[in-house]
Amino acid sequence: MASNDALGRRRSLTRAGVTLLETVLTLVVLGIVAAVLAPVAASAGDAYSSAVRTGERFEAATYALERVQALLREIPPGSVPGEVGIATLSAGELIDSDGRGVRLRDGTLWLVEGADEFPLCREVTVFELTPLAKDAVTDTTGTPARTQRVRVRLVADGVEACGAAFIRARIGNP
Amino acid sequence: MRQQIERRAARGRTCGRGVTLVEAVLAVVVLALAVPPVLSMSVEANAARVNAALTTRASVLAQAVLEEVLADVVSDNASLGFDALADAGYADTVLPARLNASDAPGAIAASSGLAWTLEVGDLVSATGEADSDAALNAYRLVTVRVSYRSAGGASIVMPVSAYMGDL
Numbered sequence: 001m002a003s004n005d006a007l008g009r010r011r012s013l014t015r016a017g018v019t020l021l022e023t024v025l026t027l028v029v030l031g032i033v034a035a036v037l038a039p040v041a042a043s044a045g046d047a048y049s050s051a052v053r054t055g056e057r058f059e060a061a062t063y064a065l066e067r068v069q070a071l072l073r074e075i076p077p078g079s080v081p082g083e084v085g086i087a088t089l090s091a092g093e094l095i096d097s098d099g100r101g102v103r104l105r106d107g108t109l110w111l112v113e114g115a116d117e118f119p120l121c122r123e124v125t126v127f128e129l130t131p132l133a134k135d136a137v138t139d140t141t142g143t144p145a146r147t148q149r150v151r152v153r154l155v156a157d158g159v160e161a162c163g164a165a166f167i168r169a170r171i172g173n174p
Numbered sequence: 175m176r177q178q179i180e181r182r183a184a185r186g187r188t189c190g191r192g193v194t195l196v197e198a199v200l201a202v203v204v205l206a207l208a209v210p211p212v213l214s215m216s217v218e219a220n221a222a223r224v225n226a227a228l229t230t231r232a233s234v235l236a237q238a239v240l241e242e243v244l245a246d247v248v249s250d251n252a253s254l255g256f257d258a259l260a261d262a263g264y265a266d267t268v269l270p271a272r273l274n275a276s277d278a279p280g281a282i283a284a285s286s287g288l289a290w291t292l293e294v295g296d297l298v299s300a301t302g303e304a305d306s307d308a309a310l311n312a313y314r315l316v317t318v319r320v321s322y323r324s325a326g327g328a329s330i331v332m333p334v335s336a337y338m339g340d341l
Contacts, residue, residue: 017192018192018193018194018198022193022194022195022198025195026195026198026199026202029198029199029202030202033202033205033206037206037209037210037213040210040213041209041213044213044216044217044220045216047217047220048216048219048220051220051223051224052223054227055223055226055227058227058230058231059230062230062234065234066234069237069241128277134245134248134249134250134251134254135249135251135253135254136242136245136246136249136251136254136272148245148248148249149241149242149245151278151279153277153282160282160285161234161282162234162238162277162278162279162282162283163234163237163238163241163279164238164241164242164245164279165241166241166242166244166245166248170245170248171248
């Protein structure tokens, strides 16, 4: 402590404050450190923001897929035994006999509830519903009432999600 | 002590003692030591995020496979149904051929580095154990194993099981 005080006093008497040389040296050292750290910091920042963005897109697509699957599972039984109640089935659209369904229009996937529509997922470029009969092979697009399971594939904002839904009304009613 | 501080403060004000080179360099060194751990934390957070997405992907795939198996079990098609589950080729050939076809869930998951296998258990009763009364053994444990590599390169297997019954 005493030597520090003595040093401080001597320094304060001879040269007060920071010299230009010291300032420049400090700046140079700071510059070198910054130059070494900048690429690391930049890449970490980029990776983080792109991961956040990818995560958000991925969650949006997965959530939309799950909502569609839940809807397909709950398709009601049809009026004829052995059939299911699908009122409309075309490319990018499925409406059941209760008026609930899903529809792709203007790049947005909409949940349909009677006359109302609710946006489910935006920037959807691909939305494919492949209705299959109980043999898992025959496409039932022309005869939707014979559908037993549906494959769903959607691409939203570049994220592809794919799932399958088995229509529960088929249980005990094969 | 207090006097000393006051004296120092007074000297600082009157004489304008600034920051020495040693102090400045020390500050830079402390910063250099403190910054990398913070950056590595963000890298770890990234890996956690990627792993969470992979886990979701794996569970979506497992669900798609189980959904397909359930649809097959309930089907009264001659080549499907509950009895077909135990066929030698079902888990190894029939289902993979269907689910790994292009645009099917298996193929799309494969493009993200996920692979799956199906295992069909023996006949058991509602208790989960084989009963001496064969008529009660009407269930099979179906297990989907989705395997993938985590962001850190570790090999991960996610098993998802469900009991399928002779409905």
